[in-house]
Amino acid sequence: MRIKRIFAATAALTALVTTAACDGGGKDDGRAAPASTNSTGSAGPDTGPPSAGSLAEAQQYVQRHTSCEQLSTDPADKRMPSQDPAKPGTWSVTERGVCSDQRERGQIVLYRTSDMKEFQAGYKKHVSDAIDGGKGDYGLFSRVFVGKDFAVVPRRTETAMALAKSGLRILTCNPTFGVPKGYKREKALVEHCVLSDFVNSQDGKGSVNHQSPEEEGRERGESARPKEGRKPENSLGLAEAGSLTELKKLVTSELGCEQFSTDPETVAVSSIDYLPAIEGDHKMWGVGERGMCGYPGGERRAHDLSWLDKVDDMITFQTKAKAAQLKELRENGGRYRATRSMVLVGKNVAVETNSASARHGLYQAQFLHLNCREGFTAPEGYRFEKALVNGCVLTNYEGS
Structure with a gap:
């Protein structure tokens, strides 16, 4: 949605x-x-x-x-x-x-x-x-x-x-x-x-x-919020975790992560209904540890799949995610596939999910969506921060 x-x-x-x-x-x-x-x-x-x-x-x-x-x-x-x-x-x-x-x-x-x-x-x-x-x-x-x-x-x-x-x-x-x-x-x-x-x-x-970009701008005499978003060093705060285990505890209530695996073959599973954001070797994305919540298939069709990433190099991660997003837009007529997982990032962690209800909870837990669509902005009242890579922002607004 x-x-x-x-x-x-x-x-x-x-x-x-x-x-x-x-x-x-x-x-x-x-x-x-x-x-x-x-x-x-x-x-x-x-x-x-x-x-x-x-x-x-x-x-x-x-x-x-x-x-x-x-x-x-x-x-x-x-x-x-x-x-x-x-x-x-x-x-x-x-x-x-x-x-x-x-x-x-x-x-x-x-x-x-x-x-x-x-x-x-x-x-x-x-x-x-x-x-x-x-x-x-x-x-x-x-x-x-x-x-x-x-x-x-x-x-x-x-x-x-x-x-x-x-x-x-x-x-x-x-x-x-x-x-x-x-x-x-x-x-x-x-x-x-x-x-x-x-x-x-x-x-x-x-x-x-006083935390909003609009209030800060008005206090400095500015007439509008910065188009590129709030700078990373002035972020309102992002989720973080010291390990994949800590990340799992942080997001279990939002993802319903009772079934969890770090087995490489299981984590590499995807289905027509659940496409991960990361493709290929996750180490190349700057991810140190990666796990998957949900049921990859078997007697029943795969369901409730989401991926958890403990990110060691967030700049590399966002760079790769940006390239993947732009590729998706080119190949899918300027739209994201409904089954393609959206990337929500924290300070040193990320979650890939296509569940809108899960994302609602994750936004309250201080995760933000990495959006690299050209010209994207967010209305007042939503978080809108500059990502670590040019051309992307972090936000909790999912409109176009």
Whole structure:
């Protein structure tokens, strides 16, 4: 699957992934402070996600941080989102209400849940389905704040900035999202999602990300990001491992690598459905150790094949990978074969896989796709770094 780019207008499809594109006048500098409350009751140390026994209690919690007036549970209320996948009876939602942030002139949708893990799983599937349908940016600018048993979705970026200073955390399940340094990053209840206090926004009113090429450029007075990407020495960080065994442990949850082999004959296996990126002697690619996850065949057709590489010479590896990519494009009408494994690299490791779902998890584990297509660039919000060889970049964006 090749992920397609979408624009901010598509975010209006559902309240759960709104980008708060309306105008407003937020003044916050973006650094989210630790929460000063531990429940919907009295103030105190942050001892975990806040809880609410009713929508009224959830409203009271929100009101500590921003305006939330005229709470209504009437489905006919015009403030209710017209297209909302999280209605009562779905995703373990037991109650849904809406209130008005009169200060910022926006709406806030509140949800009570009987099972927060089920709620997060429902949201993750909703985002994944949209991405699989070609909407690659879906959920990247999430406004889904979650607590222990309730969730809050503000319409306005300014409202989100106020809530980011509470004990609630933003649930983001777009696999290309990474929490910048300086912000809280916590594990969600479902895999490949993350909780943070970083408000990702396209309107310029969200949290400040001093790690992004765009922010750095603006601080230096530049009008645009470098076309060749961020320089390697200024990378936001890449995955690394001291051995092939360590690499396997690092990626097992993403690749489902229960079946693993380093036997040269087994590793050299490929099938019509699973073509490796490396062809020939892997030593010539600068790879010291190479292994394969998956089932190479036998009684059943080969399935779930991916290759792991402990790279000793990353410049040689990227040079060879670039040549292989350009050859593939020439021989296949300017396209990559769907069964050809994409190369995701770290600092001294690489993974070859044609599984889109596996790549989603690997991007969150700080792997980046080596893309050597001429003229390729990535939209704002995605990582876009210069590779070690000219004409290639490292990115977590898979559009063309």
